[in-house]
Amino acid sequence: MARSGRSSGHYLALGALVLSGISFQVGAAVGVLLFPAIGFLAVVGLRLVFGAPILWMVGRPQLGSLTRSDLMTAATFGIVSGAMSLSLFAAVERIGLGVAVTIEFTGPLAVSLLTSRRWLNGCCAVIAAAAVCALTGLSGKADPMGCALGVVAAGLWASSILLSSRMGSTIPGRQGPAVAVAAAAVCFAPVALIHAGRGLADPGILLLGFCVAILATVVPQMLELFAIRRLSRGEYGNLMALYPAIAGIVGVLVLREGLSPLQWTAIATISAVSCIVTISADRRARMPRRMESADSRTAPLAAVSE
Template sequence: MATMHVDRTGSGRFPRFSLVALAGRTLGAIPPPAQVLVGIVSVQIGAAVAKQLFGAVGSTGTVALRLFFAAAVLLLIWRPSLRMSRRAWAVAAGYGVVLGVMNLCFYLALARIPLGVAVTIEFLGPLAVALAGSRRWLDGLWALLAGGGVVLLTESRGELHLAGILFALAAAVCWGLYILLGAALGRQSSEGGGLAIGMVVAAMVAMPVGVVESGMSLLDPAILVLGLLVALLSSVIPYSLELEALRRIPPRVFGILMSLEPAVAALVGLVVLSESLQWTQWLAVICVVSASVGATRSARPSSP
């Protein structure tokens, strides 16, 4: 499956070098498949924690907190240089806008439909990128299988809100754009500088919306601690693990492992949020996961 990965950078000062070197040694001791799986679980637990914040600060307020703290942590770690070309700035800004909108749409969906359903629909974005431009009948079969999964979700929606499904589809479109812009960002910036700047732009997109909805409640100390936890679980930890894994395993293997994300989301929703799915919805999750695995396994290797 096509995926996004960007390199990272910093100032090279001794404290930062020691921190990054220690983090690198720690991550390097974890087998790559375990890194990807831990990252997936971390993202979904972060989403579950975030959903529990909705009652206090709303879905957009939660997004604002997550992106603000994620940007702060990434800036602290990578200390990006502002000396980038105009094209690099344009790509980083576009990446950040898409990232901000994607998170807003996903959390607005999450406020209305179960976690497993939201992630399954959103996962159509990277699947579409993986299948884009293919003329092989087998890839058409994977697309039909994924489409069948979405039909099952909508046909069995029961208590599902149409608005939640539409927000999840919008997040899927943004995820596809996020992958394409992330690849461009990796070419235009070195190490983590572009990622950190893009995260700042994403926070700037989400903060005004979150402040309008939540106001001063965003400054509650307990809410701030939970917001930091969501940022670490949903952004900082998984991004770091995925980047390290991509250095050590082929992108195709990485894509197959990432295909498990909808199923993990459904399980986390069941265990953490007590969100049980109907058997048709579980079948829909299996369809999308199977389509993703199949598309990734049958993908032709990229040209060097």
Template sequence: MTETTPSAAAGKAGGAATLVASALSNQLGAATASLAFPVIGPVGVVAVRQLVAAAVLLPLVRPRLRDLAWRQWWPVLLLAVSFGTMNLGLYASVQRIGLGLAVTLEFLGPLAVALASSRHKTSALCAVAAAAGVVAITNPEASTDFVGIGFGLVAACSWAAYILLNRVVGQRTLGIQGTAAATGVSATLFLPVAVVIFLSQPVDGFTVLCAVAAGILASVLPYVADLVALRRVPASLFGILMSINPVFAAIIGALALRQELAPVQWVGIGLIVAANAGVLLLRRSR
């Protein structure tokens, strides 16, 4: 039986605090991005976000693109596409149904991956809880914005694909070169979009500042923080702490963006967060 040293415990606590800060930064970035929607829309914000992420990540990692073979390139290209559709789906959903609900729906992606990889019978209860949570937060009725919900589910599917593709890329490329290459590809695809949007209409400095801040808060800082935290905490704890993202999104949406939620929707968010944490705890126990 191994004992946890004070330094190891302190490192684990520091890693956990870093993850919480990462989640907070991510959701503040999404809230900041929404302020630019009236001028350049979700597509414009995503384009700027991808360009900012590439501008920071590529010089740091310097991936050797010429050394990549086709068996390495194809998952990198798919990863770039999934990254773009994930952000587009999320921001389009945020614009229509609000930050808290959109982020919670997107969170169904990693939850689905966790459920699919779990062989514990109790995971079925977690799946039922998650389904009940979806019904609670979407509250299906005639006035429900099903398009916004659909965008959130597109983001969820893209996030699930992103997780699975990241595993393949990580196995076939050295370090984080594959992820950096995918970021560069995604930025290249969105560059013409950004040029068209910024040339076709007047864009004020506040909008640009919000879009750039979203790239830093929601891409650069969380990416660096997650890399630091993963060296100090186990992957299972990482996943559990990431469950706080929908909670932060709902709170920030309510306080900063005046996107108030009904009590039943708060219950739905809690069910989905609890389902994710439950699945990961079951896997950890095994």
């Protein structure tokens, strides 16, 4: 019976992580639908304004028990994550959800590749770079600014991995994400909401903004926290590698985006490379401690929320 219970929890965790990716991408797509009315800045603002209080109530951070260093780490993580959201949504506005998310995903992939000296990961880096070139369009038809914003989002995601790891090791439970999102809301929401102007007087826009907050912030946070406590490093990383493909599918179904066969191939290639790197890092993490290397500690599966 105990074994059956563990198995059920394991499969629930797998499903939770996949559902987390779907929830975030659908929430992002709903946000894109609001771009013509209020712009991407205001969408990010609504997401933070509605998401922060909910996560605060769920996390219930005990500020008195947290050190100044803890609060600074969480706040910095939140500000970096907020900037990442702004960059991502700005990129989505120009190049579409599937392409933007895939470019952004190269951030955590790069963390793993750059911290390894193994020849396999070196080959994976070359393949991933070629896939990104194919995805963004070597013909010059792609929007250069949109691609650049996607690269900025990738860099910010890579930075947030290190901050997330430090925050998770010092702040227990859900307190860290609650403080982080609150800091991001204080930093970015005022300017973003001013940009929305009269659009905030429309109940329909506010309702959609609330949906974006729930789907793209609250639900992914809760599901990922549930999953990461029950899955191995390799399982978590392999499922995270599905996120670019999920973004491409949601972009087609919800936003009617058109991706060429070459772009679909590039998305699949980047996902496959991430799986290979994660499996490699997971195997090395199971070796004796004296054999452990840097790449087994920084696979692209860090508990990072967009």
